[in-house]
Amino acid sequence: MTSTSVITQTRELAVFEDEGDNNDFMSLVISLQLEDLEAMEATDKGKARDDSGLGDTVYSIYRAELEAMRRCLEDQKIAQSMDAALDADAGILEEVLREEAIARRDHELAVALSQGREIPQEEPQPQPAAKPPGEGYRPSATSTRTPTPVQQPKTKEVSEHSISPRSQTSSSDGQGTSIASSSRIITAVQNIIKFECVICMTSVGSDQAVKVPCGHHYDFDCLVELFLQATKDESLMPARCCKQPIPLDLARPHLTSQQALEYRAKEIEHDTPNRLYCPRATCSAFLGAAGGAGTVTCYRCAVRVCKECKALEHPLGECRPDFGDETMLELARREGYQRCPVCHRFTELAHGCYHMTCVCRAQFCYLCGARWKTCKCREWDEERLLDRAQAQVRAEFGRPAQAAQVPLFRQRVAQAVDYLRDNHDCSHPRWRYRAGGDNCEECGHYLPQFLLRVFGAPGTVSKTAVTWM
Incomplete structure (x- = not known):
């Protein structure tokens, strides 16, 4: 062929x-x-x-x-x-x-x-697709x-x-x-494909959620609110989840240009260890790092500030101590306040152990002010430990349930005290929704709708957290 x-x-x-x-x-x-x-x-x-x-x-x-x-x-x-x-x-x-x-x-x-x-x-x-009678x-x-x-x-x-x-x-x-x-x-x-927002516990579609480095998911509104709150509350800076920072690039598509710039400016301020602010009470603008000779001009009110003592410029003499600082130090000694060894902020311990974590993320002993784990001070006080346990169980029960179940409340407080003696220095990322109002342990605000609680052990609350809802 x-x-x-x-x-x-x-x-x-x-x-x-x-x-x-x-x-x-x-x-x-x-x-x-x-x-x-x-x-x-x-x-x-x-x-x-x-x-x-x-x-x-x-x-x-x-x-x-x-x-x-x-x-x-x-x-x-x-x-x-x-x-x-x-x-x-x-x-x-x-x-x-x-x-x-x-x-x-x-x-x-x-x-x-x-x-x-x-x-x-x-x-x-x-509506589902129509099926012919008698067929799949x-x-x-x-x-x-x-x-x-x-x-x-x-x-x-x-x-x-x-x-x-x-x-x-x-x-x-x-x-x-x-x-x-x-x-x-x-x-x-x-x-x-749904993901649960770690903040509000709402299930959202995969196209409405952002996965952060620790593996949790945020819906767009909660992620934006976290970054906005971080610009107002330095304890939230940098924006993070499970102690892992959340890159600004993840939130940038959902922030306005002004919001992104404000967050970046606050992030730079937070990362500066020895900060210099304008000494005028009506201004207080951040001026960069302190230390070294010379002065710097405030970009907001135009006054000149000494970089060494952080006071107004004084060309005719050496730096002099601020008597206002001495008054504050005396008040701190009298009230039992402690000062952060890194940023020098004053802190007050309400309840819990003596392990302090400052908003600048420095950790120190509340009794002596030394960096944590570098001193031989005791780690907690029994009365403060009891206060802490009561606050935890109160947040778990809610005020109405606490009054109605007094024996059970006392039993859970005793369990919480025993647990805190062994686990007072730990943190846990497990959150649980609890309906009903109560005060937030972090900011003290009364939240009328619900709280999110972190569990240290089954049935034991180790921290009450606030959401912005």
Whole structure:
């Protein structure tokens, strides 16, 4: 059989073949044409030499086209396989999405009723794909998939070169519905994959959460609020979770330019160990690091400040002590305050052990002021330990339950005291929601709705934390 007859018969077979995506048949056509090409090349070798080299060029181009068609078919098989898998799961995803929406609606109604708010308007719920009677799920018309725009020209190229003229016309109908269906499924997956915000305990979709270095997730509002609070409360600086700083880049897409600049300025201020501030009480602008000779001009009120003693410029004499500082030191000694050895802030111990952590993150002993673990002072006082245990259990019970369950309250306080004797110097990242109002241990504010509690041991509260809700 000659090469021409092989090609002719192949094309005749293609004419009678179904014009669907019969990739196996098309692969067979290309294989036969490659074999025919090899036969033609072998036949030409026995003929007279063609100095023009035109024959070799034609064969090379033809072989390259056939190989490109073969790769196109292989890619199309993979794409169709993935497409079929998505179609098979589309109904399940849509059904789960609908159930999630209903559950979310129920939660919103419950919260609104418990807080006495107006019931929110119901949003349209996604409907599952229709199923023919007596059959399992089949892709609906809107989810029927066709080759993508990238695949269409390649299919047409195969038809032009290898198949019959009848198969050269290809319809692009359905491409829009294919893309829309894919987008719908991606959205469904994003809504199904939920993460719990570590601050407000709300479940949010994967596209509405930010994962921080420690592995926890924040919703956008809580992450922004954390960074805004850090600019006002230095104890929260740098913004962190589980003692690991949260990079500003994670929150920058959700902050305004002004908010990001303010946070960065406060971060620089926090990282400066020996700070210099304007001594004018009506200004108090941060002026950078103190120490060294010379003066610096306040950028806000234009006064000149001595970098050595942190007072107003005094060109006629040496630095003199501030009598206001001496008065404050005397008050601190009388009241039992301690001073941070790093930033020199005064601190007061309300309850707990003598291990102090300053807002500048320095750790020191409250009794002697030395850096923590460098002295031989005792680590706690029994009365303060009892106060700490009572505060913990009170936060766990809530005030109404404490009055109603006095024996159980006392028992839990005794358990908390025993636990704190062994674990007074530890911290735990496990948080639990507790409904009802109480005072926050950190800021003292009364929170009327709920508290988040950190557990040191099963049933024992080691810290009460405030949220901004």
